[in-house]
Amino acid sequence: MQVTNQNSDHQQVPTERERGNKYLLPFILITSLFFLWGMAHGLDGILIPHLKKACQLNNSQSTLIDTAIFFAYFIMAIPAGIIIKKIGYKNSIITGLLVFAIGAFLFVPAANTRTYELFLFALFVIGCGLTILETSANPYAAILGPSESSSTRLNLAASFNGLAVTIAPLLGGIFILSGVNHTPDQLSAMSDTARAAYLLEEASSVKLPYIILGCILILVAIVFYFMHLPSMKSKPTETEIKPGFFSVLKFSHLSWAVVAQFFYVGAQVCITSFFIRIAQKEAGLDEKTAAYYLTAYGFLFMVGRFSGTFFLKFVKDYVLLSIYCIISILLSLIAIYGTGIYVIYALGGIGFFMSIMFPTIFSLGLVGLKSNTETGSSWLVMSIVGGAILPYAMGTLIDIKHDDIQAGYIIPLVCFLIILYFGVFGHKVKNIIS
DSSP, rough: OOHHHHHHHHSSSSHHHHHHHHHHHHHHHHHHHHHHHHHHHHHHHHHHHHHHHHHHOOHHHHTHHHHHHHHHHHHHHHHHHHHHHHHHHHHHHHHHHHHHHHHHHHHHHHHHTTTTHHHHHHHHHHHHHHHHHHHHOOOOOOSSSSSHHHHHHHHHHHHHHHHHHHHHHHHHHHHOOOOOOOOOOHHHHHHHHHHHHHHHHHHHTTHHHHHHHHHHHHHHHHHHSOOOOOOOOOOOOOTTTOOOOOOOGGGGHHHHHHHHHHHHHHHHHHHHHHHHHHHHSOOOOOHHHHHHHHHHHHHHHHHHHHHHHTTTSSSHHHHHHHHHHHHHHHHHHHHHHOTTHHHHHHHHHHHHHHHHHHHHHHHHHHTGGGGGGHHHHHHHHHHHHHHHHHHHHHHHHHHHHHHHHHTTTHHHHHHHHEEEEEIIITTTOOOOOO
């Protein structure tokens, strides 16, 4: 009888394969979220030159597209962390999807009225939804399995974000960009009616893609509603620092991760926001061809994430991060001082080597946080506000330099230098005395 009970107890212990199967479907669902918010960000590189034309904006005004969506991360990061603690990961994900969908549908009245402020509000709403999604999905993917493989797991999920970054510019180039560009003199020569019709037609091309995106988001939210996600919430131990929004910054590696993430997101958004403009000016490409090169950039970004996931099996995450930063610094110098098509090739290379930075910084920042994971995640998501601040600074610098777009890429160069410091020194976990 005793032996039978022991066997029974032994059979109740799940095997490694059973635990893996338990997490497989939730991981696939979470990965789909990385793809969806990648689509949103991937379209920003199309929206900036497109709405600059449709709404007649200067460089710094056009970067308010980035400011609107990424400022939402700063505003919503703390509420998003509170929402997760109150209603859990699953309900938070559903909430984020629905808010994201509302923002997508707001593109319709914005386009119908050609109101730039309404476009910015729609993007801010999208940013609020993305904040809730990223604050939920990033830590959930990181803790959905063994802690020693969290960087690999998070990079794998983020690889599908890279896939979306590849697809979005291609779709945007086909369905949003018209390829018709009039000079200021040509616009002035048009009648008021013809000019208004042209600009309204340009603005209206965004409606169908965002309607489709909104419908997909609602369908995904319905799927999550009916699916079971395993609870991954941890409880604080007596020796652990108790959860607190500011006390969690006592973990120096988290503090440095927040700084690194701020500059990483700023660098990424700077590079993509002015990609089409620099391709037109420095390489002499037309609008649609430039969009195809942006698609190639997205493809390299995706390949970088998949290959990075593979390399992380053999190379320490902070080592790979540091190596990729050094190469990105060298490529940034080519983008600043190079000429012709080589500038675009350098930016494509940056896309490859920049690809692993966000998920790697995120996972390194969450090491050892345990019950502070949600709060740490809120800080890391809040740091995405770098995507709102640095592109505006870059646009302002370009305007000051009389439309010298290459000079603006000094800002991503500085960003990579700061991330390199995190990869070499700042990531190190130090003992905390509570």
